[in-house]
Amino acid sequence: MSTLLEVKNLKKHFPINNGGLLKKQNGAVKAVDGISFQVKQGETLGLVGESGCGKSTAGRAILKLLEPTEGEIRFKGEDITGYRGEKLRKLRRDMQLIFQDPYASLNPRKTIEQIITEPMKIFNLPKQQRKKKLDRLLDVVGLSSYHKQRYPHEFSGGQRQRIGIARSLALDPDLVICDEPVSALDVSIQAQVINLMEDLQQEFNLTYIFIAHDLSVVHHISDRVAVMYLGQIVEIGEVEELYSHPKHPYTQALLSAIPEADPELSRERILIKGDLPSPSDPPLGCKFHTRCPYAEEICRTSNPLLKQVSSGGQQAACHFVKEVALEH
Amino acid sequence: MKEETPILEVKQLHTHFFTKAGVVKAVDGVHFDIKPGETLGIVGESGSGKSITAMSIMRLIPSPPGKIVDGQVLFKGENLLNKSEKQMRKIRGKEISMIFQDPMTSLNPVFTIEKQMVETILVHENLNKQQARNRAVELLELVGIPEARGRLKNYPHEFSGGMRQRVMIAMALACNPEVLIADEPTTALDVTIQAQILELLAKLQKELGMAIIMITHDLGVVSEVCDRVMVMYAGKPVEYTDKKSLFKQPKHPYTLGLMNSIPKISAKKEKLEAIEGLPPDLRALPGGCSFAPRCSQATEICLTTDPVLIEHGNNHHVRCLLYEEETEKVVSE
Ligand SMILES: Nc1ncnc2c1ncn2[C@@H]1O[C@H](COP(=O)(O)OP(=O)(O)O)[C@@H](O)[C@H]1O
Ligand SMILES: Nc1ncnc2c1ncn2[C@@H]1O[C@H](COP(=O)(O)OP(=O)(O)O)[C@@H](O)[C@H]1O
Ligand code: SF4
Ligand SMILES: [Mg+2]
Ligand SMILES: [Mg+2]
Numbered sequence: 081m082s083t084l085l086e087v088k089n090l091k092k093h094f095p096i097n098n099g100g101l102l103k104k105q106n107g108a109v110k111a112v113d114g115i116s117f118q119v120k121q122g123e124t125l126g127l128v129g130e131s132g133c134g135k136s137t138a139g140r141a142i143l144k145l146l147e148p149t150e151g152e153i154r155f156k157g158e159d160i161t162g163y164r165g166e167k168l169r170k171l172r173r174d175m176q177l178i179f180q181d182p183y184a185s186l187n188p189r190k191t192i193e194q195i196i197t198e199p200m201k202i203f204n205l206p207k208q209q210r211k212k213k214l215d216r217l218l219d220v221v222g223l224s225s226y227h228k229q230r231y232p233h234e235f236s237g238g239q240r241q242r243i244g245i246a247r248s249l250a251l252d253p254d255l256v257i258c259d260e261p262v263s264a265l266d267v268s269i270q271a272q273v274i275n276l277m278e279d280l281q282q283e284f285n286l287t288y289i290f291i292a293h294d295l296s297v298v299h300h301i302s303d304r305v306a307v308m309y310l311g312q313i314v315e316i317g318e319v320e321e322l323y324s325h326p327k328h329p330y331t332q333a334l335l336s337a338i339p340e341a342d343p344e345l346s347r348e349r350i351l352i353k354g355d356l357p358s359p360s361d362p363p364l365g366c367k368f369h370t371r372c373p374y375a376e377e378i379c380r381t382s383n384p385l386l387k388q389v390s391s392g393g394q395q396a397a398c399h400f401v402k403e404v405a406l407e408h
Numbered sequence: 409m410k411e412e413t414p415i416l417e418v419k420q421l422h423t424h425f426f427t428k429a430g431v432v433k434a435v436d437g438v439h440f441d442i443k444p445g446e447t448l449g450i451v452g453e454s455g456s457g458k459s460i461t462a463m464s465i466m467r468l469i470p471s472p473p474g475k476i477v478d479g480q481v482l483f484k485g486e487n488l489l490n491k492s493e494k495q496m497r498k499i500r501g502k503e504i505s506m507i508f509q510d511p512m513t514s515l516n517p518v519f520t521i522e523k524q525m526v527e528t529i530l531v532h533e534n535l536n537k538q539q540a541r542n543r544a545v546e547l548l549e550l551v552g553i554p555e556a557r558g559r560l561k562n563y564p565h566e567f568s569g570g571m572r573q574r575v576m577i578a579m580a581l582a583c584n585p586e587v588l589i590a591d592e593p594t595t596a597l598d599v600t601i602q603a604q605i606l607e608l609l610a611k612l613q614k615e616l617g618m619a620i621i622m623i624t625h626d627l628g629v630v631s632e633v634c635d636r637v638m639v640m641y642a643g644k645p646v647e648y649t650d651k652k653s654l655f656k657q658p659k660h661p662y663t664l665g666l667m668n669s670i671p672k673i674s675a676k677k678e679k680l681e682a683i684e685g686l687p688p689d690l691r692a693l694p695g696g697c698s699f700a701p702r703c704s705q706a707t708e709i710c711l712t713t714d715p716v717l718i719e720h721g722n723n724h725h726v727r728c729l730l731y732e733e734e735t736e737k738v739v740s741e
Binding site for chain 2 (some may be wrong): 130131236238266267268269270271272274275278293295296297299300301323333334335336337338339340341342343344345349351352355356
């Protein structure tokens with residue numbers, strides 16, 4: 081499989097202004113602070129971590145909805161980091177975003193037909209083709225033809241998510257960044273939408289970055305998973321390996337905290353203390369050291385880099401995880 | 409669970425909303441009891457009537473349009489539905505307390521934690537201000553707020569999400585309630601913080617012996633903390649039993665559907681088995697079983713006959729026609 085997307089040392093810092101007349105910058109929120117990873121054509125990369133760890137910001141920076149502060153984004157081999165104007169517009173056909181709350185992103189005054197065909201209009205698809213595509217999209221996401229003339233408020237949460245998905249597929253994208261697409265849905269509806277997304281991936285050969293805080297959902301849908309903490313990736317690897325042998329203490333704690341719907345299952349819970357530190361004033365050294373059960377002196381001074389921790393390619397950033405040579 | 413008299417019994421509770429667009433049967437035949445020190449889970453999807461059940465127990469249903477049209481809520485044998493508002497005010501917060509998903513529902517943003525806690529304590533307990541303040545510190549320490557005394561002067565927004573949840577729990581426990589109703593207390597929290605809060609509630613329950621009604625949409629949380637469970641669908645209890653039986657032998661097709669539709673890390677499936685369709689409009693429930701239009705096991709009769717809650721097997725209650733012929737003990741209609 082070829083690499084579709086490559087992200088190198090991506091940073092997105094939001095300046096904090098003190099509000100004064102001179103708008104002097106008072107530091108920055110380091111929402112994304114140097115992340116690197118690759119996504120292969122046709123795979124699903126899960127992006128997990130607690131709220132505020134920078135998942136959405138990373139997604140938006142990759143789509144260039146936010147201007148990256150630093151780093152490089154390569155899409156289909158091309159460096160798109162500096163894309164503007166017409167080039168950026170063309171790129172938007174190939175990369176799409178699905179939001180958590182489709183309602184907020186669907187114009188309440190437009191009909192479903194207008195909403196789904198809008199991107200096609202922007203890219204000057206002929207009317208006949210738009211109509212055909214609309215019918216096909218409605219069909220694949222499980223909506224009916226009579227829904228076309230209805231408005232977003234007439235639909236349930238799950239149906240609205242289907243509309244958002246249909247719109248995101250209107251221009252045959254290669255990469256879809258899904259930002260908590262099922263988090264707001266009830267479990268029975270969530271399963272419907274997850275199944276739909278899996279079917280669509282097959283049918284349209286889509287590549288997903290699937291952002292979620294629900295680790296069970298991410299486990300189900302992902303091929304590989306990246307775990308973020310305070311703007312950095314602390315562990316990344318193939319899904320089964322990462323879930324069954326988490327190497328980073330944060331991943332271990334995160335996984336052990338999931339309540340599983342099976343009372344017979346007994347696990348040891350690693351409770352981590354305290355709250356997430358502020359991303360505008362992150363701890364020095366390893367950013368996790370303030371909550372880490374294993375932290376020692378070195379963790380307070382030196383920030384561990386991602387290193388190979390399994391022969392299968394799993395990587396983790398912790399001083400106390402052994403480095404392992406990659407198998408070829 | 410040892411045989412003990414229930415502290416709270418909810419019998420055949422029906423709470424409806426009389427709106428211009430029709431009657432919303434938000435709670436329609438809810439029936440359960442809970443013993444001291446026990447945790448009962450109420451699980452169901454949004455709109456299934458979980459919060460309205462809780463609000464009915466607390467007698468906090470906005471009226472109009474809401475009305476408890478039938479049933480009993482027996483607290484230590486006395487029917488709360490016959491109490492005056494004045495009597496209820498003595499019970500709320502003292503005997504039965506409630507915590508919410510959003511702590512700001514019960515915390516006032518413009519007052520310090522000290523003011524709010526001391527006031528609550530003074531309403532119910534015979535203490536002077538200094539004693540009340542000490543009690544507040546004790547409570548904050550109990551729920552794991554570091555440097556509790558120093559934080560009394562803080563406003564709610566000065567606490568993080570998880571810490572605010574702890575403050576709300578401290579407030580709810582101020583008067584040692586015998587029943588704590590927790591309405592999705594961890595739904596808005598990250599898993600690591602959720603784990604901390606669930607652990608805290610379990611610890612407090614052990615120390616203080618209160619009964620907890622845990623309202624959640626998460627079967628994982630149920631599995632983790634509950635002794636017994638009531639599953640709700642469209643305002644009605646569809647299954648009610650102990651946790652072990654629920655997970656080992658789920659009887660109601662809806663319960664089964666829920667369990668099959670969640671991804672499980674310990675048992676990965678190729679494909680999730682989703683429940684097709686949508687929950688019904690509570691103003692226009694289908695005739696027959698409310699779940700029939702989505703039920704994979706429904707037969708002709710399910711579309712016309714509304715099942716009742718029956719006991720099928722030892723203390724295992726289910727509301728489904730598949731089980732009705734075999735038994736005749738009707739529990740709730
Ligand atoms: N436009 C913005 N301006 C300032 N700070 C922001 C902005 N967007 C996000 N942040 C901050 O960046 C951090 C990461 O946010 P986000 O990417 O939304 O996290 P996640 O999606 O993982 O919950 C948070 O601390 C958030 O408050
Ligand atoms: N004030 C109200 N007026 C009309 N309907 C209401 C009112 N409050 C709640 N309901 C309806 O009652 C049903 C049950 O609500 P609720 O108990 O809040 O569900 P949940 O299980 O999500 O907690 C919902 O369909 C809701 O729309
Ligand atoms: S580097 Fe240190 S603080 Fe960071 S995760 Fe590893 S042990 Fe914990
Ligand atoms: Mg986000
Ligand atoms: Mg509710």
